[in-house]
Amino acid sequence: MGFLVNIQTLLNQRIQAAMVASGAADDAPALVRQSAKVQFGDYQANGIMGAAKKIGTNPREFAAKVLEQLDLSDIAEKVDIAGPGFINIFLKNEWLGAQLGEQRKSERLDVAVVADPQTVVVDYSAPNLAKEMHVGHLRSTVIGDAVVRTLEFLGHKVVRQNHVGDWGTQFGMLLAYMERLRAQNSKISMALSDLETFYRAAKTCFDDDEAFAARARELVVALQSGDEECLALWNEFIDISMAHCEETYKMLGVSLARQDVMPESAYNDDLENVINELQTQGLLQESDGAKCVFMEEFANKDGEITPIIVQKTGGGFLYATTDLAAVRYRQKVLNADRVLYFVDARQSLHFQQIFTLSRKAGFVEPTTSLEHMPFGTVMGSDGKPFKTRSGGVAKLSALLEEAQERAFQLVASKNPDMAEDEQRNVGRVVGIASVKYADLSKNRTSDYVFNWDNMLSFEGNTAPYLLYAYSRVASIVRRSEIDVSSINAPITIAAEQERALAVKLFQFEEAIQQVVSDGMPHFLCAYLYELSGVFMTFYEACPILAAESGLKESRLQLALNTASTLQLGLSLLGIETLERM
């Protein structure tokens, strides 16, 4: 039998029970955390002081009473009271070794599947199909995908929703330009092979040519009223643009597929219903000809309310309307328990409004959780939003090409003896991993600086460092010439470097729990970086292949568990590993 729960949860449960038995309130938390310093053991319980205060006793005396009720002799070597009333827990080496053996037999490294799986709808990536994907789409796409993979791994039912922008006034301009090209007998598919150029050309016509602009506006109306020719043209455009996105997803290693696309236009027929529903409920108010909802939650001190406009003067709908329809769909059709929106932080007011209104209007069950997972902007080294050298918006595909090329140059210089096709492949994996990891490893909510040298460095919390750590283990396994699946020797923990590695290996589950609860993959990145560091230290201090029989098998298993954990962890982040680099 493996872990039922991770160590932290296990200790929490046991210590809390002991606290209650010693007279603490039923809900007094044990607050077990990884210890801040080695002298404080492996885990520390911080809840004693607070609980003692509540029942009016001396914290250290209370801690002593708790210890009398607490039996951790099966897993802990030593349990101490320290400082004002901390409990320090030192895990037992024998127990660590035995548990590691169990972990190695499990394909999922003993990480439990959640007991109560949820249906989690995740809205991420959502590029605007009018243009090509650019660097601004990186964060939503990469972070969303990592969270999706982690949720699925833990056993939740995930429904990906790629809420692509395929509707709106700008499409009139694009369709008008397609019409013009067609009239000139130009190949439309050729022109659309570079969407960025196409968009700029259309925009130039729109700005400079009055007749063109008028035609563009006509086409918007025609499109929205379902004109067949117009729709055919639009479909052609969308198809090509979507194919561009899919190419980028493939290069990036993102799990989004065509079936995950639920575009804005899919809600068109439901927008009228949303308005009617709001009307029926008396939530709607007309203001300057537009239909709005005024909610007191969004009033300032003077009572002035920032409304949501759901229908323009003249009848047009807005993205708020679409988002409301999407909430309804996600609740009523997809049966979401939780909906996560990986969308730019600048839209946080918008989402607060949508969420508040959705609750008021009963579009979601009270128990359904709607969570905006905002993220900051990617900045250049000048501290301003990231641009190309020429000052334009960086196309994502071009950025990824550059990453692969830079990584290839690096590999070729460090490892000139490797065959070129392998260097290319290493360059591809390292390049893509570096871009993704640089993004994933930073706290989601803050802006971050895009810097080639930092992300491609082999030092520090970077993808190349992690991939290198993994390839070192792979190299040892190759050289050992042992059929690793047949190893059955016990794992013995003696050296401090072995011990540090063993403890760290158990904390994988704690890291991925944080990823799903907060939608923040950087917790997993930090964990994998620490694991790699602890492994490197172990690797330097503890010879594996040269060790005596028995010890060799024991250490080899520690290395194998490290490899499995790195590979699984990186795969949850959407990052490939390399056996050689």
Next chain:
RNA sequence: GCGCCUGUAGCUCAGUCGGAUAGAGCAUCCGCCUUCUAAGCGGACGGUCAGGGGUUCGAAUCCCUUCAGGCGCGCCA
């Protein structure tokens, strides 16, 4: 004007939701390759956690306030 976010070492970033002496990497300096990949490891240096109040056994973390920066705020998405 109102609201949201951010401010931690020279630089890039963490800080497990109120816990013990605030941590990494880069840069700088000093060590370690006849032994499993030195793309590595060990060590040193470096801090008024933007400033000021408050809450309490305890605050980078919570509250108030000032300053600096970013972003939003009725018919774009």
